[in-house]
Each structure stands twice: as C-alpha cells, then as structure tokens.
Amino acid sequence: MAVYIYEQLFQFTERVFKSIGCSDVDALKATEVLLSADLRGIDSHGVARLSGYIRLWQAKRINAVPNMRIIHETPSTAVIDGDAGLGLVVAPFAMQVAIDKAKAVGTGWVSVQNSNHFGIAGYHAMMALKEEMIGIAMTNASALVAPTFSTEKMLGTNPIAVAIPAGEQPPFVADFATTTAANGKLEILQRKNEDTPVGWVQDQDGNTSTDANILKKKGALLPLGSDREHGSHKGYALGSIVDIFSAVLSGASYGPWAPPFPAYIPMPENMPGKGLGHFFGALRIDAFRPASDFKQHMDQWINRFRNATPAAGYEKVLIPGDPEREMELIRMQLGIPLVDAVVNDLQETGAIFNIHL
Amino acid sequence: MAVYIYEQLFQFTERVFKSIGCSDVDALKATEVLLSADLRGIDSHGVARLSGYIRLWQAKRINAVPNMRIIHETPSTAVIDGDAGLGLVVAPFAMQVAIDKAKAVGTGWVSVQNSNHFGIAGYHAMMALKEEMIGIAMTNASALVAPTFSTEKMLGTNPIAVAIPAGEQPPFVADFATTTAANGKLEILQRKNEDTPVGWVQDQDGNTSTDANILKKKGALLPLGSDREHGSHKGYALGSIVDIFSAVLSGASYGPWAPPFPAYIPMPENMPGKGLGHFFGALRIDAFRPASDFKQHMDQWINRFRNATPAAGYEKVLIPGDPEREMELIRMQLGIPLVDAVVNDLQETGAIFNIHL
Numbered sequence: 001m002a003v004y005i006y007e008q009l010f011q012f013t014e015r016v017f018k019s020i021g022c023s024d025v026d027a028l029k030a031t032e033v034l035l036s037a038d039l040r041g042i043d044s045h046g047v048a049r050l051s052g053y054i055r056l057w058q059a060k061r062i063n064a065v066p067n068m069r070i071i072h073e074t075p076s077t078a079v080i081d082g083d084a085g086l087g088l089v090v091a092p093f094a095m096q097v098a099i100d101k102a103k104a105v106g107t108g109w110v111s112v113q114n115s116n117h118f119g120i121a122g123y124h125a126m127m128a129l130k131e132e133m134i135g136i137a138m139t140n141a142s143a144l145v146a147p148t149f150s151t152e153k154m155l156g157t158n159p160i161a162v163a164i165p166a167g168e169q170p171p172f173v174a175d176f177a178t179t180t181a182a183n184g185k186l187e188i189l190q191r192k193n194e195d196t197p198v199g200w201v202q203d204q205d206g207n208t209s210t211d212a213n214i215l216k217k218k219g220a221l222l223p224l225g226s227d228r229e230h231g232s233h234k235g236y237a238l239g240s241i242v243d244i245f246s247a248v249l250s251g252a253s254y255g256p257w258a259p260p261f262p263a264y265i266p267m268p269e270n271m272p273g274k275g276l277g278h279f280f281g282a283l284r285i286d287a288f289r290p291a292s293d294f295k296q297h298m299d300q301w302i303n304r305f306r307n308a309t310p311a312a313g314y315e316k317v318l319i320p321g322d323p324e325r326e327m328e329l330i331r332m333q334l335g336i337p338l339v340d341a342v343v344n345d346l347q348e349t350g351a352i353f354n355i356h357l
Numbered sequence: 358m359a360v361y362i363y364e365q366l367f368q369f370t371e372r373v374f375k376s377i378g379c380s381d382v383d384a385l386k387a388t389e390v391l392l393s394a395d396l397r398g399i400d401s402h403g404v405a406r407l408s409g410y411i412r413l414w415q416a417k418r419i420n421a422v423p424n425m426r427i428i429h430e431t432p433s434t435a436v437i438d439g440d441a442g443l444g445l446v447v448a449p450f451a452m453q454v455a456i457d458k459a460k461a462v463g464t465g466w467v468s469v470q471n472s473n474h475f476g477i478a479g480y481h482a483m484m485a486l487k488e489e490m491i492g493i494a495m496t497n498a499s500a501l502v503a504p505t506f507s508t509e510k511m512l513g514t515n516p517i518a519v520a521i522p523a524g525e526q527p528p529f530v531a532d533f534a535t536t537t538a539a540n541g542k543l544e545i546l547q548r549k550n551e552d553t554p555v556g557w558v559q560d561q562d563g564n565t566s567t568d569a570n571i572l573k574k575k576g577a578l579l580p581l582g583s584d585r586e587h588g589s590h591k592g593y594a595l596g597s598i599v600d601i602f603s604a605v606l607s608g609a610s611y612g613p614w615a616p617p618f619p620a621y622i623p624m625p626e627n628m629p630g631k632g633l634g635h636f637f638g639a640l641r642i643d644a645f646r647p648a649s650d651f652k653q654h655m656d657q658w659i660n661r662f663r664n665a666t667p668a669a670g671y672e673k674v675l676i677p678g679d680p681e682r683e684m685e686l687i688r689m690q691l692g693i694p695l696v697d698a699v700v701n702d703l704q705e706t707g708a709i710f711n712i713h714l
Binding site for chain 1: 429431432433434436462463464466468503504505506507508509511519521529531533534535536537538554556557559562563581582583586587588590591592593594595597598600601605606607608611612613629630640641642644645646650651654655657658661662665666667668669671673674675677
C-alpha cells in the first residue's frame with residue numbers, strides 16, 4: 001500500500017491518455033472522470049482500471065480520437081454515437097447535450113450507443129448540479145448478473161446515479177449498482193481471501209454461495225434483493241430498465257451481448273448493436289418550481305432525514321452521497337491510497353509509454 | 358372467499374364513486390384504475406381500498422369534484438395541482454399531460470401536488486404503451502419504512518412503475534414497491550396469523566423481526582435490500598428519489614409528513630406541502646430511434662431473457678409484467694376472488710349509499 005497525492009496521479013494518468021492519442025481536452029476530461037472515483041472512494045472504478053482501458057485501446061476496441069455525434073434528436077431527446085471513444089469522454093459529452101436540451105425545453109434525455117465504460121455514474125449525474133438541475137446517469141455493462149430464477153449471466157451491474165441539488169445542505173447524490181453487491185466488493189474479498197456474505201452471489205446451479213471467486217466458476221452476482229423472497233425480481237427489473245434505456249433505445253449491444261471490459265475476452269457473437277450504451281437525463285429545477293423554493297425544501301428534507309432517530313449503535317442516518325463526499329475531502333488532503341497490485345499495474349502501463357509514476 | 362365477475366364489481370364501484378359526487382367520467386376512470394389492481398392480482402390496491410377512499414371523502418380529505426390544473430409548465434414539464442381529488446382520477450389526468458408533452462417535444466415529465474393514493478402505479482405507466490411511448494409512474498405514500506441505520510418511519514413504500522412497449526411480445530411492465538416486501542404482503546400474513554421472513558421488517562429498536570404485526574408496535578418495513586450488507590442503502594435511496602421527484606419537485610408533502618391513507622389517523626403537523634405527490638414520465642420511442650427498430654430489438658431482448666437458462670426447479674425466467682398479465686387473463690374470465698373481510702367491507706360501504714353488491 002502506498003499513498004499518492006491527487007495531482008501526481010492526475011499528471012500520470014493524463015500523460016497516459018495523451019500517449020494513446022487523446023487530444024489535450026479529452027485526456028484532461030478522461031483523467032478527471034477516472035480519478036473522481038478514487039477521490040470518492042470507489043476504488044474499483046478509478047486508476048485501478050487504467051490498464052484495462054489501455055488494453056482495450058491496444059485491442060482496437062477503443063478509439064482515442066472519436067467523432068462523437070448526435071444521430072437523432074428532438075427538442076428534449078438525442079441519441080449519440082460515441083464512435084467507440086473512451087466512455088470517460090463520451091459520457092460527459094452526452095450529459096452536456098442533455099443539460100443543453102434541459103436549458104431549452106425543461107428536460108433533456110440522451111441515450112448513447114457505441115461507447116465503453118464511463119467510470120462512475122455519479123460524476124456525470126453531478127454535472128447537472130451546477131446548472132440547478134437534477135442529473136441522472138446510467139449504463140449497461142458486461143453480463144455478470146443472473147436474473148431471478150436463472151443461472152445464466154444476462155445483465156451487468158448496471159448502475160444508476162441521481163444527483164439532486166439542495167440549498168445550504170450538500171447535494172443528494174445516489175450512485176449504486178443494481179445488484180446486492182458491486183463487483184468491486186468481490187475483488188476486495190478476493191484479495192483478502194475472504195468469503196462473501198450469503199446473498200451476494202450464486203454458483204453455476206443457482207445455489208447460494210459465499211465464494212468470492214465464484215464468477216470464475218460460472219457463478220453469478222445477484223440482483224439487488226438477493227432472492228425472490230427478498231425482492232430480487234425488483235433488482236432484476238431495475239437492471240433490465242438500465243439495460244433497455246441505455247442500449248435498446250440507443251442501438252447499443254444489450255443483455256448478454258454487452259461487450260466485455262477485459263480485452264482478452266472475445267467480443268460476443270451476433271451483437272445486436274454497437275458497443276456499450278448509456279442513458280443520461282437532466283431536469284431543470286425551475287421547470288417545476290422556483291429553484292429557491294425547491295432548495296429550501298430539499299434542505300428541510302435532508303435535515304429531517306439526517307436527524308431521524310438512529311438505531312442503537314449508529315450515530316446518525318446518512319443522506320446518499322455523504323460517505324463519498326467525506327472521502328473526497330480526506331483524499332484531496334491526505335492523498336489516495338493504492339494497493340501494491342494497482343501500483344505495479346500503473347507502473348507497467350506507464351512503462352509502455354515511458355512514463356514514470 | 359367469494360368470486361365476483363369483473364363487470365359486477367365495476368358497476369358497484371362506479372355507483373359508489375358517483376354517490377360521493379364524482380362526475381360520470383371521473384367515476385368511470387376511478388373504477389377502471391382501482392379494479393385494474395384486482396385484475397392484475399395486486400389485491401391490496403383494488404376494491405379492498407374502496408372503503409378507505411370513501412372514509413377520506415367523509416373526512417373531507419378527498420374532493421370528489423376537483424379542479425385539476427397545471428400550475429407551472431415548460432415544453433417538456435408540468436406541475437399539476439390535484440385539488441385534493443381522488444388520486445385514481447388525478448393520476449391519469451397528469452399522465453395524459455406527460456403523454457401530450459412527449460408528442461410535442463419527445464418526452465413529458467409531470468410532478469403532482471395535492472393528490473391522494475392513485476391505485477397501482479402500473480396502470481398509469483401503461484397508458485403510454487398504446488402511444489408507442491415508454492411510461493413511468495411513481496408516488497410517495499405515508500411513512501412505513503425506516504431508512505438504513507434508523508428506527509424512525511420516514512418513507513412510504515414509494516412504488517416505481519416502468520412500462521416499455523415491444524413488438525410481437527407483450528410489453529415489459531415493472532411495478533414494484535421500493536421496499537423488500539410491500540405492505541400488502543404483510544396484510545396477507547396477518548390474516549393467516551403467520552410470521553414474515555427475516556429481512557422484511559424491524560422492531561422499534563431496529564432489530565430484525567418476523568412479526569407481521571410489527572408496524573402496529575412501532576416497527577417498520579425495510580427498504581429493498583433489507584440491511585446494509587445486502588444493499589438496503591440502495592432501496593433507501595430509491596424510495597428517497599421517488600419521494601423527492603413526487604413531492605419536493607411538485608410542492609406536495611414529503612417524507613414523514615406525507616398524509617396517511619387511514620382517515621382515522623390525524624394529519625401530520627406542520628406539513629411542508631399539499632397532499633400526496635406523484636411523478637410521471639412519457640418518452641416517445643421515435644424520439645430516440647424508429648419505433649419499428651426498437652420493437653424488433655425489444656422482442657429480441659424479451660426472447661433472449663425468457664430463454665435464459667433456468668435454475669433447477671424453475672421452468673423459465675420471467676419478464677417483468679408476466680405474472681400480472683397472466684392473472685388478468687384468468688380473472689377476466691373466471692372472476693375476482695375476494696376474502697370475506699373485503700366483501701363485508703364493500704357491503705358496508707355500499708350500504709351508506711343504498712347500493713348492493
């Protein structure tokens with residue numbers, strides 16, 4: 001374990017993205033998006049993934065100089081072809097289109113085809129906050145999740161993020177995988193050689209498992225709810241909605257055909273669309289009521305929930321976004337800790353381009 | 358237990374609504390919405406609730422002749438004041454506004470204040486299907502759910518419905534409470550004098566409970582995910598998003614201040630808004646891609662998921678909406694079974710207006 005200051009990781013990552021041919025603007029944006037995950041404590045989606053993006057570029061599955069463009073639109077909607085660009089660049093471009101449409105007609109909704117992994121959904125949703133808008137971001141991903149009653153991996157962890165501005169209070173920012181546990185949590189247990197709790201994963205026959213390595217043995221992650229009795233059909237429905245909004249609306253590849261993140265896995269056969277899909281929404285607050293009224297009531301909402309009676313052993317009730325915001329303050333000041341495996345991985349990636357961490 | 362044909366229940370219910378002063382059009386619509394729950398097998402939200410609506414009218418909390426109106430709008434958004442009307446009437450009115458806006462600018466988004474319980478969310482979302490649109494409906498409700506780490510009931514079961522059209526396949530229709538189990542499932546166990554599974558409810562101290570009557574003993578329903586380890590913070594976030602979109606955006610009463618459904622419970626003090634809130638969305642398919650392309654891919658999506666490898670003991674994987682659609686076919690043909698308590702309740706309600714079931 002070593003700790004790196006944000007600026008150091010930023011410069012390193014930016015140079016790597018420039019080395020694969022990204023423009024200065026794109027390299028800066030991709031770095032900002034990627035590192036927002038490390039700052040917010042979602043370590044699985046930050047620099048730990050840099051080598052994965054580079055391998056996708058080496059495999060010619062990522063285009064460093066994409067011609068991103070709107071291929072269909074109405075006053076409140078657009079579909080964007082990401083031209084196989086880095087999702088880290090395509091997603092902010094698409095979210096900006098949603099924001100611009102919201103400025104014009106109240107809300108904007110953008111579905112994206114032909115993209116790749118876009119980092120954390122929360123970054124993109126939060127772009128709306130400074131515009132006094134609610135932001136929504138979601139994406140499909142390669143299949144790791146079995147629907148209720150199935151043993152077959154059909155859906156990605158398909159996250160949803162919703163960012164809602166407040167007044168004096170910090171914003172409400174929910175950002176979560178539509179599974180009981182995100183894949184990153186399994187990876188942490190794998191490194192520690194520990195079991196998962198019951199309800200996170202199942203084995204190849206659909207039986208309960210606590211093996212953190214079960215995905216490599218034809219097992220699957222479970223939808224939020226874990227099993228039918230505890231509402232897994234709801235998590236399955238949520239993951240499906242994300243898949244359909246992101247990929248069927250846009251013309252991306254959906255369900256078990258979503259392209260894999262690891263470059264060594266062959267692309268699925270008979271893909272029904274292009275690349276990964278995302279979906280973004282922006283809702284202008286004053287398209288519903290004066291922003292000052294809304295913010296005052298959001299402050300009251302947040303205060304009331306934060307002061308709800310805590311259960312024994314807990315100090316207070318959290319508002320979605322609290323833990324990540326606190327982590328960001330700490331890591332901006334004290335640096336970002338990286339496990340040795342990630343440091344080695346970054347150094348090997350840098351070495352390809354003669355860049356030292 | 359007795360079985361009633363749909364038409365008989367329809368005529369009875371319609372006459373009751375007319376008796377409280379609803380117009381012919383409103384009585385017809387309210388009946389259609391209410392009974393859609395019985396047809397689809399969501400018995401807790403159908404005629405079993407008729408007496409509850411009538412008691413709210415007697416308590417002057419429901420206005421049978423509301424002046425529903427748009428109080429704020431942009432090309433893609435509106436806020437509607439339901440004028441304390443039956444949610445069963447206000448909601449279809451608001452969803453129609455969302456659909457009309459989608460016709461004009463691609464999508465329509467409507468937040469509603471000053472309403473009441475609107476029946477099943479799925480009915481309203483499904484209004485979009487015949488327009489070749491995706492429909493979304495959600496509502497807040499009186500507080501029965503404790504946030505993660507809390508013992509205090511702060512949120513309703515706050516359902517979300519999403520209806521997505523297909524081509525030759527039936528539509529995808531998800532309609533679910535953002536809790537592990539809906540309150541109606543507790544009521545069924547109460548009648549049978551049975552315990553709940555672990556993970557549905559907690560007691561007044563926040564400890565796990567299996568007492569189906571725990572809500573009457575200061576206990577609470579749990580958010581989807583059940584506990585922190587299984588993602589209850591995600592269910593809590595989802596329920597919160599429904600509350601904020603439905604009530605903070607519109608100016609309705611939110612969180613623990615949401616008005617109660619039972620008329621004998623006093624209204625909360627210092628309510629921050631008017632009545633219950635709802636939120637509706639309509640997205641025109643061809644605002645994203647040609648409807649024929651979308652439908653063809655939705656058919657492929659549905660076929661692929663329906664044919665995913667089933668786990669041992671299961672015949673096939675279900676698509677959201679499958680069980681309710683099958684139930685509707687059965688009940689239209691064979692009638693709607695009502696438990697004796699509901700029959701007695703309907704007869705007592707009818708007697709007020711000299712109407713016989």
